[in-house]
Amino acid sequence: MSEAHAEDIKKHVRTYIMVFVVLLALTIVTVAVSTLHLSTVAAVSVALIIAVIKGSLVASYFMHLISEKKLIYAVLVLTVVFFVGLMFLPVGAFSDKVALP
Amino acid sequence: MDQLVATAPHDVGAHAHHEELGFWRKYIFSIDHKIIGLQYGISALLFLFFGFTLMMLMRWQLAHPNYPIPAMYFIVPIAVIGIVILLVSKFKPSLSMLVGLLFLGVAALVSYLTSGEDRMPGGIMLPEFYNQLGAMHGTIMVFLGVVPLAVGAFGNYVVPLQIGAPDMAFPKLNAASYWSYFVGGVVMLVSFFVPGGAANSGWTSYSPLANTATTGQTFWLIGMVFLITSSLLGSVNFITTIIQLRAKGMTFMRLPFFVWAQFVTSFLLLLAFPPLEAAGILQLMDRLAGTSFFLPSGLVVAGQPLQVSGGGHPILWQHLFWFLAHPEVYVLILPAMGILGEVIANNTRKPLWGYKSLVYAVIFLGFMSFIVWAHHMFLTGMGTVISAFFQTTTMIISIPSVIILTALIISLWGGSIRFTTPMLFALAFLPMFGIGGLTGLPLGLAPTDIHLHDTYYVIGHFHYVVAPGSLFALFAGIYYWYPKVTGRKMSDVMGKIHFWGSFVSINIVFLPMFIQGFAGVSRRLSDGAQQYAHAQSVLPWNEVMSIGAWVLGVFQIVFIFNFFWSLRRGETVNENPWQATTLEWSAAPTPPPHGNFIKVPEVYRGPYEYSVPGKSRDYTPQNEAD
Amino acid sequence: MQIPYTVQLRSDTGLFNAKLGVWLFLASEVMLFGALFSSYVLLRVGADHWPHGWEELNIPLATLNTVVLISSSVTMVMSWASLKMSNFKKYKLYMGLTILCALIFLVVKAFEYGHKFEIGHYPSYNTFLAIYFTLTGLHGLHVIGGIVLNTYLWGPGSYMWKTEPERFTNRVEVAGLYWHFVDLVWIFLFPVLYLL
Numbered sequence: 032m033s034e035a036h037a038e039d040i041k042k043h044v045r046t047y048i049m050v051f052v053v054l055l056a057l058t059i060v061t062v063a064v065s066t067l068h069l070s071t072v073a074a075v076s077v078a079l080i081i082a083v084i085k086g087s088l089v090a091s092y093f094m095h096l097i098s099e100k101k102l103i104y105a106v107l108v109l110t111v112v113f114f115v116g117l118m119f120l121p122v123g124a125f126s127d128k129v130a131l132p
Numbered sequence: 133m134d135q136l137v138a139t140a141p142h143d144v145g146a147h148a149h150h151e152e153l154g155f156w157r158k159y160i161f162s163i164d165h166k167i168i169g170l171q172y173g174i175s176a177l178l179f180l181f182f183g184f185t186l187m188m189l190m191r192w193q194l195a196h197p198n199y200p201i202p203a204m205y206f207i208v209p210i211a212v213i214g215i216v217i218l219l220v221s222k223f224k225p226s227l228s229m230l231v232g233l234l235f236l237g238v239a240a241l242v243s244y245l246t247s248g249e250d251r252m253p254g255g256i257m258l259p260e261f262y263n264q265l266g267a268m269h270g271t272i273m274v275f276l277g278v279v280p281l282a283v284g285a286f287g288n289y290v291v292p293l294q295i296g297a298p299d300m301a302f303p304k305l306n307a308a309s310y311w312s313y314f315v316g317g318v319v320m321l322v323s324f325f326v327p328g329g330a331a332n333s334g335w336t337s338y339s340p341l342a343n344t345a346t347t348g349q350t351f352w353l354i355g356m357v358f359l360i361t362s363s364l365l366g367s368v369n370f371i372t373t374i375i376q377l378r379a380k381g382m383t384f385m386r387l388p389f390f391v392w393a394q395f396v397t398s399f400l401l402l403l404a405f406p407p408l409e410a411a412g413i414l415q416l417m418d419r420l421a422g423t424s425f426f427l428p429s430g431l432v433v434a435g436q437p438l439q440v441s442g443g444g445h446p447i448l449w450q451h452l453f454w455f456l457a458h459p460e461v462y463v464l465i466l467p468a469m470g471i472l473g474e475v476i477a478n479n480t481r482k483p484l485w486g487y488k489s490l491v492y493a494v495i496f497l498g499f500m501s502f503i504v505w506a507h508h509m510f511l512t513g514m515g516t517v518i519s520a521f522f523q524t525t526t527m528i529i530s531i532p533s534v535i536i537l538t539a540l541i542i543s544l545w546g547g548s549i550r551f552t553t554p555m556l557f558a559l560a561f562l563p564m565f566g567i568g569g570l571t572g573l574p575l576g577l578a579p580t581d582i583h584l585h586d587t588y589y590v591i592g593h594f595h596y597v598v599a600p601g602s603l604f605a606l607f608a609g610i611y612y613w614y615p616k617v618t619g620r621k622m623s624d625v626m627g628k629i630h631f632w633g634s635f636v637s638i639n640i641v642f643l644p645m646f647i648q649g650f651a652g653v654s655r656r657l658s659d660g661a662q663q664y665a666h667a668q669s670v671l672p673w674n675e676v677m678s679i680g681a682w683v684l685g686v687f688q689i690v691f692i693f694n695f696f697w698s699l700r701r702g703e704t705v706n707e708n709p710w711q712a713t714t715l716e717w718s719a720a721p722t723p724p725p726h727g728n729f730i731k732v733p734e735v736y737r738g739p740y741e742y743s744v745p746g747k748s749r750d751y752t753p754q755n756e757a758d
Numbered sequence: 759m760q761i762p763y764t765v766q767l768r769s770d771t772g773l774f775n776a777k778l779g780v781w782l783f784l785a786s787e788v789m790l791f792g793a794l795f796s797s798y799v800l801l802r803v804g805a806d807h808w809p810h811g812w813e814e815l816n817i818p819l820a821t822l823n824t825v826v827l828i829s830s831s832v833t834m835v836m837s838w839a840s841l842k843m844s845n846f847k848k849y850k851l852y853m854g855l856t857i858l859c860a861l862i863f864l865v866v867k868a869f870e871y872g873h874k875f876e877i878g879h880y881p882s883y884n885t886f887l888a889i890y891f892t893l894t895g896l897h898g899l900h901v902i903g904g905i906v907l908n909t910y911l912w913g914p915g916s917y918m919w920k921t922e923p924e925r926f927t928n929r930v931e932v933a934g935l936y937w938h939f940v941d942l943v944w945i946f947l948f949p950v951l952y953l954l
Contacts, residue, residue, distance in 0.1 A: 040842045047839070051832045058824050065812060065953035078949035085945045093835045093938045100772040102375065103781050110785040113403050113502050114792045120518075121451040121796055124506055125804065127515035298759035301775045368782045376763050376775050406786050410793035417892050422882030425797065425889075443805050443885040452793055727759040 050092045057085050155225040163303040164726050168310050169289030170617070174231060176281035179317065180603075182238050183272035184688070185210065186265045188681055189246070193257045194660035195678035200255030203246035211239040213692060220696055228696060245324065262658035263332035264348065268320070270335025271352065274460065275359050276317050278602055282467035283363075283401070284313065286609050287370060287394045289617070293716035293724060294388045296379025296733040296755075301372040309365035316358030323351030334656065336457070339426030339449040343418050344433055353416045360409045367398040367405075374398075379715070381735035385491070386754065388714045388739040389477075389484060392491050393470025396498035397463050404459035404502065411452035418444075447512050454505035462501045464598055465565075466494060468605030469536055472558050475608050476540055478712045479555035480547025481750050483740040486539040493532035493539075500529040510578040511585050519578050526576035533569055537562065552710075553627030557608035560635050561601060568596030571646065586656075589649020592642050600638045607634075607691070615709050619722050620702030626694040633687030640680030644673035711751050714739055718753030765925045780932045784939050791943055794896070798889050798950070809886050811952040814879075816870055820952045823866050824944065830859030831941040834908075834934045841927045846919055849930075853912045856937070860905045867898055890951050897947060900940045907933050 061081040069077065091097040096107075159167060185206060192201050214235030221228035246252055251261040292300055300306045323330040328346025331337065342349050374395050378387075387395075414425040422440065426449045429442030477484045484490060506514065506522040541562055549555065571593040574580035584590065607630075615621045651670045653661045660674045661667035708717040716724075719733040733755045741752040762768075763775050771778070802808050811817075837852035874880075874887070881891040911933055918926040 037843050040839050044836065044839050047832055047835050051828065054828045055825060058821065058828070061949055061953060062817065062821050065817070065949075071954075074954055078953050082946050082949050086942050089831060089938055089942050089945065093831055093941075094935055102771050102773060102778065106778075106781055106785055109399070110403060110788050114788055116503055117407060117455060117789065117792050118796050118799070120503070120506070121448070121455075121800060122803070123521075124451065124509075124514050124518045125445075125447070125800055127518040297761075299761055301761065301763075302779060303761070305779075364783070364786050368779050368786070371782055372775050372779045375771060375778060376768055376773070377761070402782060402786050403789050406790035407793035410790050410797065413892065413896065414794075414797060417881060417888065421880070421888075421891070423888035423892070424882075424885060425801065425892075441882060441884050441888075443801070445800060445804055448797055448800055452797070455793070729759060732759065 046092055050088050054085055054088060057081050159227055159230075161307075163299075163307045165288050165292050165300045165303065165306060166617075166724060166728075168306050169285050169287075170227075171310050172280050172284030172288060172313070173286075174227065175314065175317065176277050176285055178231070178234055178238065179272050180277040180281070181688075182241070183269050183277055184685065185238065185242055186269040186272070188685060189242075189257070190262065190265050190269065191674075191678040191681045193262060193658065195675045197659035197662055198256060201246065201252065201257060203243065203252075203255065206246065207239050207243045209689070210235060210242060213689065214239060216693075217696055220700075228699070241321070241324070251329065257658070259658040260332060261329065263334075263656070264324075264330045266656060267331045267334050267337075267352070268324075271320065271331070273598070274335065274464065275356070276313075276320065278464050278598060278606070279363070279460075280313060281606055282464065282602065283370075283394065283397060284310065284366060286390075286467060286471065286606070286613070287366075287397075290613060290716060291370065291391055291394050292373060292377065293616075293720055293728055294391050294714050295374060295377060295382055296715050296719065296729065296735065297373060297377035298727045298729065300369050301376055302369050305365050305369050309362045309369065312358050312362035312365065316355045316362060319351055319355035319358060323348040323355070326351060336453055337415070337449075338453075339415065339418070339446045340428075340431060340433075342415060342449075343427055344438070350416070350419050353412050353419070356412050357409060357416075360405045360412070363401045363405050367401040370394060370398040371402065379733050379735055382754075385488070386735055386738050388470075389473030389487065389490055389494075390467075390470035392494055393466045393473070396494050397466045400459040400463050400466075400498055400501060404456045407452050408456035411449055411456075414452075415449065447509070450509050450512060451506070454508045455502075458505040458508065459498075459501045461594070461597070462497060464602050466498070468561070468602040469494070469540075471605045471609040471612070472540060472561055474712075474714065475554045475558040475612050476543050477740040477742060478612075478710050479550045479552055479558070480544055481550070481742045482543060482547040483738075483742055484539065485543040485545070486535075487738070487740065489535055490539050493535040497529065497532040497536070500525060500532070504529050504576075507576050507581070510581045523577055527573075530569065530573065530576075537566060537569070552611075553622070553624055553631060554608040554612040556628065556631045557604045557611065560631070561604045561608070564596055564600035564604060568593060568598075568601050571596065583652075584649060586654055587649040588645040588653050588655055591655050592645030592649060595642050595645070599642065600635070604634075607631075610695075612710070613716075614698070615705045616716060616720075616722055616724070618699060618702070620698055620704055621709060622698040622702055623694050626690055626697070630687055630690045630694065633690065634684060637680045637683040637687065641677050641684060644670075644677050648673055708753075711749075713741055713751050713753050715754055719755045765922070765928065774928055776928060776932045777935075780935050784935065787939060787943075791896075791946075794889075794893055795946070795950070798893070801885055801889060805885060809884070811950075811954055814886065815890070815952050816873070817952055819866055819870055820948060823863050824948050826859050826863050826866070827941050827944050830856045830863070831938050833859065834937045838927070838930050838934050841919075841923075841930055844923075846916075849919075850912065850916070853908060853930075857905055857908050857912060860901055860908070863901060864898065864905075867894065893947055893951065897940070897943055900943070904933075904937050904940050908937065 061078060064077050064081075065074070068074075096103070159171070162168060162171075188206065189201065214232050217228055217232035217235060221232055223229060246255070251258060288300070288306065292298070320330075326347045328348055330348040331342075331345065331352035333342040333345050333349060337349070337352065374387075374391060414423075417423045418425050418427065424440040424442050424444040426446050427438065427440050427442060427444045428446065431438045431440070431442070473484055473490065504522060504525045506518065507526045510519055571589070575584060575590060575593060611622055611627055648667070648670045651667060653664070653667045653670060660671065662671065705722065707720070707722045710717065712718065715733055715735070720728055721730065735754045736757050737752060737754055739754060741754075743750045744752050761775075763773075765774060767774055833852045833855040837849050837856060840846075840848035840852055879887055881888045911930055915929070916926070918929070
């Protein structure tokens with residue numbers, strides 16, 4: 032492996048440490064917020080937003096998605112589309128119910 | 133069957149080793165995609181045969197409810213087939229000896245099933261046992277028969293050859309996929325022997341019925357987990373292989389249509405199966421850990437309130453199940469359409485009409501198949517908005533299906549058609565799948581579905597898609613690729629007898645189902661609806677259908693005989709007996725050695741350059757340079 | 759003929775086989791956990807009463823576990839980076855730490871489970887506990903799978919470093935992708951089950 036490559040990796044390592052610190056901080060934030068016992072909507076929004084941020088950090092930096100090949104993106108976009116369908120369509124089907132006597 | 137796959141091993145040393153180890157190492161613990169394809173193929177064909185036998189028992193029962201069923205009519209022919217194959221194999225360890233023994237095993241299994249006080253006391257079938265047969269017929273045919281044959285067998289054997297790859301991308305994963313399937317199949321078969329028998333809640337395993345069913349249901353769920361795992365491993369392998377291992381020059385738009393069909397199918401398996409695995413885990417928890425994911429509060433079973441915490445939703449199971457099971461329908465049909473593309477182009481000596489529109493249609497079909505699932509659930513009390521949504525998507529999904537069928541029909545136009553056995557099966561597929569598809573439209577619209585739901589009309593509809601549809605295409609595939617695998621052609625005369633007999637009798641089996649369905653005869657009735665006044669006028673059809681099923685069975689014996697007879701007596705062929713253009717014929721030896729190609733093929737043109745003006749031959753192989 | 763692109767990258771996709779393979783596998787995992795999350799949402803929305811996570815479960819222990827799992831993710835990626843910098847000793851250290859963290863996670867989880875069982879809160883107690891045990895149990899199985907995989911790469915599998923260093927580095931990267939996914943699932947499970 033070339034010198035430049037090793038330099039690259041060292042830069043990466045610094046990023047990993049930073050991401051690690053941010054993840055720890057966000058963990059503390061989300062636990063702290065939960066002790067406030069907010070209303071359901073607010074609590075769910077805050078918790079999910081923080082989880083999404085943490086998840087994207089892991090995916091982008093640890094799993095290197097930030098600089099991945101197009102093909103991987105294509106696979107993931109397809110998965111996300113069906114994932115969204117899976118999450119929302121059953122919920123829609125449930126909330127749209129024929130009223131029973 | 134020793135010459136079935138004369139694979140040349142990797143090097144001379146391994147060859148010597150192989151001679152000592154013989155059968156086991158060559159056929160059982162192999163990581164060669166061709167052997168794994170054969171393992172899948174033989175297992176799947178045997179499961180199809182067994183599932184067919186279960187159906188024959190059911191059909192006999194429907195024709196003569198409450199009369200003893202003559203078990204010997206079933207056991208003796210199966211045992212005779214097994215003994216004949218054993219005699220042909222001369223009891224040398226080989227695949228044919230194994231298959232002969234397995235036929236004897238099937239005979240023993242059937243004799244077990246047709247005896248016993250809790251199944252058929254005095255030869256009279258109990259309704260509980262009829263339910264087991266129904267559930268297991270569906271499960272075996274779909275998950276252990278057609279899918280493994282279409283994807284596991286044809287996909288494994290043909291895809292790497294057609295794209296010019298030496299093997300699958302992950303050979304060990306490929307073997308793991310087969311063995312996971314094998315374990316799943318064994319678990320399913322073992323479930324017949326547990327107290328209460330096999331699963332009896334239908335192949336759909338609806339809750340809460342399945343939650344309170346006998347132990348066999350737990351086996352069903354465990355078996356499904358293995359089968360799903362097998363499919364997942366397989367689909368990861370297929371997608372990676374098709375993307376990564378295409379030979380030089382094999383661009384996506386030069387892929388044979390069969391490879392495209394397998395590619396889309398793999399995505400369906402990859403992304404649609406996990407929700408069923410999730411549902412299976414939840415139902416297993418319900419059954420084993422006493423949870424109530426699918427059990428509502430206040431459920432009363434047989435007059436007793438059920439002692440569970442409650443709070444679950446039975447409909448949740450249906451959503452998760454059909455999220456898989458609708459794409460599964462396309463898993464059954466897409467590889468069949470892929471085979472059709474190959475056989476039709478080859479036997480019309482013409483390029484496929486509208487190759488690009490076929491490809492785009494198959495991609496669109498795969499995509500849409502994920503968002504139509506709730507059309508199986510119009511009767512669950514869903515509201516108008518969501519049911520309008522699913523009706524719309526269902527009507528949209530018929531468009532790509534029609535595009536594919538139309539393109540295949542137009543491909544016939546003006547061709548000098550060779551009526552070979554594979555071509556006959558392919559030609560029969562077109563109208564049969566047409567009937568299957570068109571009869572599906574009324575089921576996709578809520579108003580008509582309310583009348584037809586859960587009647588024999590539904591059974592007729594999907595059997596037209598899968599039996600004279602998919603299965604005929606798979607037969608076409610067997611006749612078409614048999615020479616590549618064995619170096620011999622199957623007998624054309626016996627093939628044509630098999631075709632015409634099957635074609636006529638299969639329609640006798642399934643056409644009357646539409647008549648019964650319109651009359652309102654419900655499915656899953658163990659006496660064929662004898663007790664219902666509205667069914668009386670259509671009851672005589674039960675006898676007709678049952679006779680049709682027996683005729684169909686007899687003609688399959690011709691196929692089995694042909695299969696083994698041709699191994700020794702079939703006409704020997706060279707590399708490319710069908711004068712085809714795709715790589716498995718034009719670049720690989722017959723039969724292909726381990727590693728498939730002598731030298732790495734390179735691709736210069738599209739897959740179907742037949743009858744190109746100005747060429748000396750009427751076909752131009754993909755690997756032929758200008 | 760050898761199977762191509764096991765180590766070198768295919769020019770038009772820029773990938774080696776195993777990387778595409780593992781991402782496809784993860785895509786199916788997304789659908790698996792997605793279906794379970796979807797079920798969770800349905801069950802919760804449809805329930806008359808749903809306990810808050812903090813009433814039923816032990817938040818401090820779960821927070822500890824979150825930190826442990828995030829740390830293991832960092833050590834995992836560091837072990838890969840060490841191989842990239844050709845430092846095999848550091849690889850051994852970081853991979854060992856990853857496995858250790860995973861084991862700590864399981865031990866803590868076992869204490870949580872044990873406590874629930876002691877007070878008679880089995881999965882059959884109510885639907886909340888049912889989905890809690892199912893989701894964390896399935897996640898736990900994934901952790902165990904990761905431990906097996908990583909232990910192989912730490913121990914007997916690491917001989918490949920001497921024969922085919924690039925291929926071995928790829929293997930660690932692929933195992934890492936899986937392990938980060940297990941971490942990612944927990945990042946969602948933690949707030950959904952414990953904090954809401």
